[in-house]
Amino acid sequence: MLKYHESDIRTIALVGHRASGKTTLADALLHTAHAVDRMGSVEDGTSVSDYDDEEHKHHFSIDTSILHLEHEGKFVNLLDAPGYPDFVGAALEALNAVETAVIVISAVNGIEVNTRRMFNEAGVHGLTRLLVINKCDADNVHFPELIAAIQDTFGKKCVLFNVPDAVGPNFKGVVSVLNPPDKVPPGCPVNPKEVRSQLVDAIVECDEAMMEKYLTEGNLSVEELEGAVAKAVEAGTVVPIFCTAAKKEAGVPELLHALSTYSSTPWHAKVRLGDYLHGHNGHEHDFDEADEKGQFLGVVFKTVNDRFVGNLSFIRILSGKLDAAHPLLNVRTGKTARVSQLLMIQGKTNQPVPEAYPGDVIAVAKVEDLHIGDTVAFSKDAPKLPHPDFPKPMFGLAVEPKHRGDEQKISQGLHKIADEDPTFKVTHDAQTHELVINGVSQLHLDVIQHRLKKRFDLE
Template sequence: MSKHKVDEIRNVAFVGHGHSGKTTLADLLLFKAGIGTRAGSVDDGTSLLDTDDDEKEKKQSLFSHVCRYEHADHRVNLIDCPGYPDFIGQVCGALRAVETAVVVLNANAGLEVNARRCFQLATDEHLARMIVVNRVDGDNVDIPKLVASIRDHWGSSCVPINVPNGTGSKFTAVHSALQIKGDVPAGLPLNPQDYHQALMDAIVEADESLMERFLGGEEVSEDEIIHLIGKAIGHGTLIPIMFTSAKTGVGVQELGDALADYAPTPLDEDHHATGEGGKDVIINPSPDEPFVAQVFKVRIDPFVGKLAYLRVFSGHIAKDTTVQDHRNNKMIKLSNLLEVQGSKSEPVDYATSGDIIAIAKVEDLSVGDTVSAQGVHVDFPPIHFPRPMVGLAVTPKTAADQQKISVALHKIEEEDQTFHVTREAQTHEMVIQGMSDLHLQAIVHRLHKRDKVDVNTAMPRIPYRETCNMNAEGMYRHKKQSGGSGQFAEVHFRIGPLPQGIVPEEYFIKERFESLRSFHYDPVLNYAFVDCVSGGSVPNNFIPAVEKGVKERMEKGVLAGYQVQDCWCVLFFGKDHPVDSNETAFKTAGRQCFKEVFAKAKPVLLEPIVKAEITVPGEKLGDITSDLNTRRGRMEGMDTLPGNFTVVKASVPLAEIQTYARSLSSITGGQGSYTFEPSHYEVVPGNEQQKIVASSKVHEEEE
């Protein structure tokens, strides 16, 4: 595909917060490279990248978009990523395909939450990082304050390589801080001489031999130092800051030059994989090596079908070549290789190391898959995506929607690894999970628009559980006569609470359970059915039916209609009838006896508790802790992050954190973020339990 040598390729991702101008910058770089008759615009819907109907309507990126252009004999493969945290999954995939992450900042807004998050993701991926301060032509821009904030948050490796000549309407040019020629104009927001030596030091730090010469007092020319700037960026000793206005084009040429001249090539970065025997291996990026690539994105195109986007890390591939998918160990023929430019694609005959391509009509490929030539035994690490935080229960509106919804949701799951679909066994709800309310609203809109599926939505029911607090005993006789053979069964139960963490073989012993014959223990529910029948009062062949009836009742709950757990049920006596007793009768008796005896055993509700980590500006810590107290949260610790941010660790009831995203955004002005994961169940406080029980409708079966 690429006519360039591997060392002439640059793979770059534009990341950052929404409305920082990433897409407009990308469109302008494409236009300057001779692509299109005018620079695309997000505002008027002519962007070459934001071509999805929803993106045009909202005037913001919802998906990552791949494009390419030529600059000074270099091939730049650029991935433009969405800026809102709701669509962070698109960023995670894109970062796996590149060597350089360009974090774009809005000069007026500063270090917004998703810019910080993207910077950290790029750091975790060991990528080279560049910072572009865009919209310098805006009003009320304070460049010295912003640069100080960048260096405070992200370290002294962040150094301007050029400086603006002004802000607002006075921003008409940038001046190099690398090579200062002549007198520096007066009145610049930043003095390039203030950063020149810091640049030299950062570059020297990346080269050991140069450092030794420098420290030994040997004279090192500036040209010699500047020649190594790309190495410094690749090693992370330098994170260059540049200034632009995508609106006026000021600084964009210098940005394009920096990407072509300084961004690492595929030869400069080590890409690690797992080889045979679990050994860590570094992939050789030579085009002469065996073919190795990874899928970093999947898109369902309404015309082409499923497209799998691959980054080629080694070797080369020709169309109609058969390769191995390591996830399922299948051999796949790659018949349709495509070169992508925004929403458009063109067939190509081959691709080589460093290229980014798409593969059409290969249904088996999924995001994260390693594909290679036959006989190559390496696997790239999985791409890590954040866990969805927000849920929404969905029900199809019509029978036609019911038939289409599963396929439609599966397609979206293939495209978006931060979107999950679950069928809640306890509440019987179909729940879609995503990063935020906005994320899920976009999913529902896509279902309607693309897949012609309409759904009703509601907050998911909380999967409470029920248990008991004391021992109780009772019996139930089931007797039914309606002509002919009747039904008769009588069972006697003891029910009590079962502590968590028991060893069943040590707990269920005759010293504790008199006349113990056997027990069946369920580790998931921490529940045991105990057979203590003596004298054959319940025939052995009917005991499984009794146990089945108990399980049915446990699933339906007794107190408020929720699954019962953490208890034992002892069957110790009963009666049968030689003619009218059967399995159905004993199952019914078991079901009803459990209901009545459990109701006497001080039943209580249990609620799911989650472990939450909340990242907030330090000045908002008091507001956050106060809000957590109103949500029945328990503080469990705090960590301090650079830039005056704090991570609050807390245990919070799931019911109290379902709508937390909105509150957190309101409290922190959009600067906070959070994650949580399921932890355990705890007893619901009495006043809360009364509300839940009062609003629950327990389905009573007809006996």
């Protein structure tokens, strides 16, 4: 891995409803960027992102996977989050670690429960948002109606950046809206020339000088508009809509270019957290440049108890440089710990790296008492970042061991799993003396029990 300047790092979450094709899209992005030699498949169990046995069994994501690729001089961290509402905790973890959220929509199913939730949650987190209409090669795609529904639900700021050259099995690629060809393919469900004005209006809204020129002269060059897109997207006056068929990798090169060009830099974290970091609780954190020259600050957004590696804590670097030479301070506890090495993650594999910078997502192994939401730093004067909010688990079951004598082992195993899942809780009922597990749903608790069996050989 080459060392990238923080301005060339992008950290992005893929979120949305189940079966919208997020994981297939992640595999397609990796393959298109030549990060992998062969495109993975959810169906045959070769996906780089979905590698857990339970994910192979069900053919859907359960945890957020950490991926990365390099493209057009940018280093892109991809966090592929589950789409089932049952595993919403993992999706919210991903949003806590990124600057940009890509909300994936099935061209067939349209806007669903988790589509709305992830779009709104990304807005609450102050993230840059992009929409991807995936599965444009499927049957029964009603494209104009879907665009109307998106704009009715999320606002007119959602504008097409490209359109399919056809819908259904004939879909081969996309046509630019900003720079449409003279001859539009006859299969386009929407004429890009006819919707171009919506895109231009949205772009110029965030730039007064450009708006004045547009109103005065009635036109702007493609180069002028292209140069203003990133600013408009980060400002939220534009939410781009891109079209793909991930299995075919159709529309994926254009999306990859957009992610490299329009998604926010790590500096966007300063915009979101700057008011909190400057002077909060009497602390003044050197966050002005959000780069390696500032004080190190990071946040733990995910933890895993790996049977081979041990405790893995995933850290998003917010400012400064992290290396193994300095003891890592847990701001919550005030305790420090040595870090043996930093790990860059690609699905189920990892690679040691000497250091990490703002925007990077890395893992550290065997550092005890690090929990989701913990702030990590080098300085004892570092601020403690606000703890992320997660939904309270409301679905409860009383459980007992299959084999007598396993009560304590099961309790310990479940508590370890609870450490890595903020939507799962373990309690003891004081009146009935029963062990009670609480989660989001029956499916959620079924997966928890499968993990207990797999990791600790307990039922």
